[in-house]
Amino acid sequence: MKDNKITRRRFMGSSATLLAGTALVGPSLFGAPSILKSYNKPNSLINGVQIGVITYSFRSMPDQSAEATLKYVLDSGISAIELMGTPAETFAGRPENPVDRSAFSKLARKKRNAKLSEDEGREFADLEAQMAAYNKQVAQWRKTVSMDKFTKLRKMYSDAGVSIYAFKPGNTFGKKNSDADIDWGMRAGKALGASHVTVEHPSDDALTKRLGAMATKHKMCIGYHGHEQQTPTLWDTALEQSKYNMLNLDLGHFVAAGNSEPLAIIKAKHDRIKSMHLKDRQTPAHGKGNVLWGTGDTPIKEALQMISTNKYKFPGTVELEYDIPEGSNAVAEVQKCLEYCRKALS
Template sequence: MSKNKNNGLSRRKFLGSSAALAAASMVPINFAAANPAPKNDNPNSNFGGVHIGAITYSWRTMPGGLENIVKYCKECNISSIELMSGDLETYLGAPESPMMEIFMEIRRQQQAEQEASGEAPQPRRRGRPQLNAEQQARMDKYNEEVRKFRLNVDMKKVESAKKLLDDAGIKPHIVKFSPSQWSDEEIDYAFKVAKALGAKGVSEEISEDAAKKLGPIAEKHGMYAVFHQHMQFADVEGFTYDNFVDISPAVMFNFDSGHYFGSTGKNPCDILRKYHNRIFSIHIKDKTGPETDPPNQNQVWGQGQMPLEEVLLLIKKEKWPIYCDIELEYEVKPWSNAVKEVKTCVNYARQILM
């Protein structure tokens, strides 16, 4: 592997260096060639050689399901997605997770306690909440059921999911399984299913432990382990991508340019220039900076301080094969919905790039 930590081993060299990574697993360098103009009314969000897509988390406030994801993509003219695994696994027949129901139970309990004490409502905290014994038992039961499902997945259902997406002209480049805490057999399932869908990687939240776990397994499958960051560049002393690039040539980054700008105030283009060979995709959003009052707040596109235009035009100019995914996180007003807002973001990006 290259000793240059800034760029590491380029994806072209990595994909060409192993017999295990066949041509079918290669990440296309030329988006225009790899993504010909869709037929009929299928979407096409390749603008000026830059592929604008979305993480399907953007539609979390809308009815879920893979069929609905297809509908939303077509309404928004999106032909490329980072697919959240929940909608996929539901389509494949996975048991339903009780986690959302448990979250709501905990939230209601917290609200009742705050009302009884007269305290002001507290903001929601990131991370896994503390479960009581009954809730933990429900999660343990679910985890065993879903493990059995994953180890015995019906690949015909995966083929059906791929056909549903293919027929609509929608290509998943990442499936966000976040599987680093799973058994090795379940992680194999994640990469196997993502590859069967035509994706090039499985994504996870960034940590050295996760990279060391997933990198070698991704290599085995001829895939990428793609890692997403939040505010680590600002909040974690000494945090740098340099700590990850030599773990495995299969370790790539899903660079959240909005979180980076909002937490550091620095231009995301600096990270793109330094690590473009290891950045598989970026999340794009508009934000205020850390010195603004209030700081680091999601904004309607064009109303924040994030250099959206500079980021997109740099990728276009350099012809970097980096997927650019909309992540809708600003507040959606009652008179709108997530589909309308994502469509507005797509058009905003198109105006910059065309």
């Protein structure tokens, strides 16, 4: 009797733990028929248009782990993502970064816009030195890390109802990166199930040719992202260099750059766009602000309707960059952006 009681207690405890674990991992029904596999999972495929989110949107949230990031995505109602490198790489065991990424990114933006003060310039130089030392450490780690961890992360996300269509690792596809770094980024993207990796457009024809050759080798597309340097012809050379060189168009930045016909580039290059970032920015005449969706000059609604009507196959990626209102958080704001997309496509 005593043994039976112990067994029963253990069984009940194990069952409770298992059920709690399945709740944490994702909304699934233990032992349920296969017809219920999609129960309570997100679905942001709207009228033929896949709405996704770049996980950079959740950079203000306290926990940046892969598990926490998945929860943010699920709570936002999103079913497909462009995954940033940090959640994936830390899940795979990447050494911890000693550099304050938020401070580094803020100063990097200021430098890009030529707005660094003298003190900020010294601070940024120090952070750059720390980052260079750390990048060497990471490069060494990448030489030995197994792809099994990335496959495991892909399964964890997939089981919860979230697919990974793009992967954007940090410091992987730059001019100073080795072929081993580039090779690693392509292989990691494949292990995660991504159709393409993304990188900032380098405005360097030799580098896009090199990256295009590596992309061809791996049969993995690479989408070049643009900021305010975007023009209708920015990607032309890269597109000629390799059929695996593609666009990761940013519609908001395209508008802020002063391009007068943002919908025209979608129509002209739709077959070479792998994904498109969505944000609402103003034109230069209105101050280039990054504003709440529906209050700027970016034709998000019209772009989504164009994708739907013409059955273009690339996703629209929510990138949350406007200031989060007091009392809100990134998850709540991504929810609002998704709802904006739903109304635009209804």
